[in-house]
Amino acid sequence: MFELNEEQKAIQKSVRDFAKNELAPKASYWDTHEEFPWGLVKEMAKMGLTGLRLPTGYGGVGADLTTTGIALEEVARYDHNCAIILCGSNITGRILLHGSEKMKQNYLPDIAKGRCILAFAAMESEAGSDVRAIQTIAKRVKNHYVVNGEKSMITFAEIANGFVLLVKTNGKSTEGISCIFIEANRSGIDIQRLQGFGWRATKWGNIALNDVQVPADHLIGEKNNALSMLKPTVQEQRALTGLIALGTARQALGEAVDYAKNRKVFGKLLGKFEAIQFKLVEDFTLLETARLTCFQALHLIEKNAKEASIWAAMANLIGGEFAYKAVNDAMDVYGGLGYSRELPIERYLRDIKAVQIASATLKMEIGQGILGKEFLPYA
Ligand SMILES: Cc1cc2nc3c(=O)[nH]c(=O)nc-3n(C[C@H](O)[C@H](O)[C@H](O)COP(=O)(O)OP(=O)(O)OC[C@H]3O[C@@H](n4cnc5c(N)ncnc54)[C@H](O)[C@@H]3O)c2cc1C
Structure with a gap:
């Protein structure tokens, strides 16, 4: 039978109390004003919530998935957008675990501290459900990749410090999809804000990439895989x-x-x-x-x-x-x-x-x- 252990029950209660007292009173404000709640992200980080799934060696909590689920469910009761932010922090952080040591040292502690948000960008205007149809190309030129293309409807696009992007690295072949990290302040990146029906505090948007130069060591994981x-x-x-x-x-x-x-x-x-x-x-x-x-x-x-x-x-x-x-x-x-x-x-x-x-x-x-x-x- 599925049952929470004593530690999980205690975490559930403390996250519930925090979310009820600190998040619920302001949830409507962030939605109405379409603002990203940076202040609350820092508060959630103090509770360890932004780094739940990140290893302790990088400032995270190293929590198991069930405990993470319990915490996110409680946050979502009182502020759905904050729960989406936490999910995003933990998920993009975990993708970075496949990256270089330098990348992990540079970003994971900041994600855990609530100082950094990354966006995961797969979708394009002509490739939604069919992810293999993406057209954004990263072409290797000496020790760099040059990235050209666009990404659509990306959560956190407007406020993210960086993007974890799906790109083609084998020309247009459907088999050559890789993951690459791009800092948001690189030249050639243009963000267009989108207004959504919901998730209004998450700063949703489109990303245009024109000749964006990215060091080759920004590739996350194995090329084409x-x-x-x-x-x-x-x-x-x-x-x-x-x-x-x-x-x-x-x-x-x-x-x-x-x-x-x-x-x-x-x-x-x-x-x-x-x-x-x-x-x-x-x-x-x-x-x-x-x-x-x-x-x-x-x-x-x-x-x-x-x-x-x-x-x-x-x-x-x-x-x-x-x-x-x-x-x-x-x-x-x-x-x-x-x-x-x-x-x-x-x-x-x-x-x-x-x-x-x-x-x-x-x-x-x-x-x-x-x-x-x-x-x-x-x-
Ligand atoms: C609020 C929000 C946040 C998002 N955030 C991100 C993000 O952070 N990163 C990111 O990469 N993407 C993001 N997306 C994009 C999301 O992943 C896509 O909307 C989703 O994959 C669907 O793609 P699409 O919108 O192009 O629909 P399409 O692929 O064009 O499909 C249109 C409709 O047809 C249906 N359909 C598709 N194929 C078939 C089929 N073979 N048979 C029957 N029906 C079919 C679909 O179910 C859908 O209802 C976000 C979307 C939303 C709404």
């Missing part, structure tokens, strides 16, 4: 993002339950009507089921099990789907008040929609796991 190198990190990111969506949805459901216990309609409490009860009961059941799937996925990823890939995809898929359903139902329970900006329900809904969209291709991956690669020629 980025997709297989990134597999475990992508799995982590998927399962953790599923939990983040569920954390936000659990908060929305809790708020809707409280409202149903107090709001009177037709002379009775709203919660006395079975139509409302069934909605809340079904959502509670779906959220708990999805949550267990996420923790099972994290467990399998930690064990490097061969089923980890399919479970990570399922965790992300049902995390986003069930969370969206639960928050949408919570909005219905509140009626017109839920739709208004007086309450955070509409913000929860906008943020969770981003989880659904950003993981658009997961059904294909699960299909590949069940049917076999030969049934999905495009996968």
